[in-house]
Amino acid sequence: MNFLKRYDDYKEIFEAELKKRIETLNSSNETLKDAMVYSLTVGGKRIRPVIMLAVAELLCVDLNKVLPFAVAIECIHTYSLIHDDLPAMDNDDLRRGKPTNHKVFGEAMAILAGDALLNYAYELILRSVTDNNSLSAGRLLALYAGAFGMVGGQALDILSENTVKNEETLYKIHENKTGKLLLASTLVPSCLAGNAHFDKLSEYGKNLGLLFQVTDDILDVVSSTAKLGKSINKDADENKLTFVTLYGLDGAKSYADKYYGNAKSALSDLEDNEFLLELLNFIKDREY
């Protein structure tokens, strides 16, 4: 099957599940729910859910088992974007071409909408824990989302603006900030399948995460605001540590090739690996 068709199919399955979950989401307050739903449905590639569904299919995991985790990881990703965009953090007015959450609902509500999405992610996860495999999937996601994972990476990223800019710090930021949730997307289905192909998927997920981030850093320089749906050249302006600010544009591109190669070889002897391999091209060649 054509890659993009299959990507859209996964995305559609995910969007249907997300819609269903949103309909039954309990909130004591409608404005809060509106703010949560606004950022959850403002668009986006849904790459984490798509990876989860694709890996689940490769491992013959029932998609109904992985879908609540796919919604949960998208909630975690979305809350992190809402908080990242706040004036005290990256101070972004646009996200995916639309006004950011705090521009629409105000800063206080944006903080709370992020908090509520994070709580909701775990509400979903805890409701989906039914056996040891789903429990270990939940534990992995929690570990990778927090101080040891994504939030730890965000903290490093903020501190990097005023700290020593070297390779070690760069890796630690990207490994955690973007990397850990993408890695979790490949490993949650593995947990659900009793740790099937855990090491290979771990190697694939780590390199896919780095590939995603180096491409992001490159796009910040070479893309346009119209395509990217957010401001460009922000990294250099803000004195951020990125692959491009550390290695230059050509250096960053050769790192992209390296991670692409590593991720590809990690899955080389797995059956039905076509979609996950083509996904690497999709990430590397994307324009937004």
Next chain:
Amino acid sequence: MNFLKRYDDYKEIFEAELKKRIETLNSSNETLKDAMVYSLTVGGKRIRPVIMLAVAELLCVDLNKVLPFAVAIECIHTYSLIHDDLPAMDNDDLRRGKPTNHKVFGEAMAILAGDALLNYAYELILRSVTDNNSLSAGRLLALYAGAFGMVGGQALDILSENTVKNEETLYKIHENKTGKLLLASTLVPSCLAGNAHFDKLSEYGKNLGLLFQVTDDILDVVSSTAKLGKSINKDADENKLTFVTLYGLDGAKSYADKYYGNAKSALSDLEDNEFLLELLNFIKDREY
């Protein structure tokens, strides 16, 4: 045993567990961990953990089973205070007589420290799920912490500054903002004991939550900044909806009596109820 001695004993058991957990808390970044630990250890009555331990003892639940949930609920409470104190929310410089998190670590790090504490709470909960009872305890806590509980109440509280000030809104704010975590403190041990005395503890917890909040509203008017460790008279200044702004000081006091009575009768026919009954006096007569 003397009430205050027993309160301190529970507090000490909790502090020892918290210390142990902090020592093994994984973070990719030391500053982030410092910010988390700062607010976790800045003091406080630890009333939620103390309630959990006391109810657990009443229900003959092994304290080791409830302790991770006690740390988790204190992490959730602490993250909510950090975010509440932010300039975009209540804009408080002092908490428990010490500078608030963002005053020490900056706004961005305070937002992330709150996020990390919330993630860590669920990491702990998921690690403590070992059977159906602990799973239902985790699910209850997640439901009561999020949009349907505490965060929903915070959102209502913010919106109340510019909305219609009536009894219904006041209850909905307090039932959720302060009430749901205090209620969870009584119900988590019940879940761990297979829903033992669930209805009675629910009635007790709801009224204890309202008693706590009405006393808080009263203290905002009659206490001093020195005693309270935070600014006073903020509610009226900010046009907040509270028991005092709605019913006046005397009206608020008679509501306190009513909730005190309701909570007391809920537990009247339970054995070993002395500590939980005296706790109501402690809450009602506290000066900070």
